[in-house]
Amino acid sequence: xxxxxxxxxxxxxxxxxxxxxxxxxxxxxxxxxxxxxxxxxxxxxxxxxxxxxxxxxxxxxxxxxxxxxxxxxxxxxxxxxxxxxxxxxxxxxxxxxxxxxxxxxxxxxxxxxxxxxxxxxxxxxxxxxxxxxxxxxxxxxxxxxxxxxxxxxxxxxxxxxxxxxxxxxxxxxxxxxxxxxxxxxxxxxxxxxxxxxxxxxxxxxxxxxxxxxxxxxxxx
Numbered sequence: 001x002x003x004x005x006x007x008x009x010x011x012x013x014x015x016x017x018x019x020x021x022x023x024x025x026x027x028x029x030x031x032x033x034x035x036x037x038x039x040x041x042x043x044x045x046x047x048x049x050x051x052x053x054x055x056x057x058x059x060x061x062x063x064x065x066x067x068x069x070x071x072x073x074x075x076x077x078x079x080x081x082x083x084x085x086x087x088x089x090x091x092x093x094x095x096x097x098x099x100x101x102x103x104x105x106x107x108x109x110x111x112x113x114x115x116x117x118x119x120x121x122x123x124x125x126x127x128x129x130x131x132x133x134x135x136x137x138x139x140x141x142x143x144x145x146x147x148x149x150x151x152x153x154x155x156x157x158x159x160x161x162x163x164x165x166x167x168x169x170x171x172x173x174x175x176x177x178x179x180x181x182x183x184x185x186x187x188x189x190x191x192x193x194x195x196x197x198x199x200x201x202x203x204x205x206x207x208x209x210x211x212x213x214x215x216x217x218x219x220x
Contacts, residue, residue: 009035011051015066020050020082022064035079043081050082062087095185120201131165132203134194136218137176137211141169144206168193168203174211187218194219 009029011021023029028046035041045051050064056072062082063069070087080086117127131151133144144167151165170190177183194203205215 009033011035013053014064017066018063019052019054019056019060020062020064021053023047023049023051039079041081042077042079045081052076052078052080052082054078056080120197122201124197124201126197126200128163128198129161129200130163130198132168132194132196132199133165134168134190134203134205134218135170136205136207136213136215137174138169138171139174139208139211140206141167144169147206172213174208176212178212178217187213191218191220 007025010024012024013021023045025047028044028049029041031041031044033041039053041051050062052062055078056062056076058072058074060072061068061070062072068090070082070084070089073086073088076082076086115127117125118129119125133147135141135144148165148167156162156165168190170186172186178187194205195201203219205219207215
């Protein structure tokens, strides 16, 4: 039986190769709703949830953004509500196997546009000029907070081209296991944050001196 709804069915299909679409109607769509292409819903589909645009056999890929977001756990006809109860999740990628974040897209240079900013000595471009004070250990956090407050109060008024000063803090102590499995990730994160182009290509490092994470390791 076809069911009439007050608002015409509204679906969002992200990529031409997707086999699901997102129901955008307030409150979702009831079972039996006929979509503009003639597809009839076999399930009620809540707002923001996926509906199958094609028949899916058990094990078939569920594609959104043209990315596999799951696999059909059973046969699912067109018009089915696609949710976590009728799908299985794909295996999570490793950090070294993230094609979107690790692939450098060959984009043509953008010509004829400018923005207010400045060029660093290493070739990076910043939009703000900020002094960054990084730390090797959480024990010096109080010192950094005091320094940031005094610099803002006493020095920044003397340098109108410097926008701000920020402290890059973390919770790692003197004895943090910097050679433990996975420890390279937070160290690399702190390193890359301190290399933000808005920091002018350099940063100040405050160290206690006896911690395992020495300045040379944080900002080699």
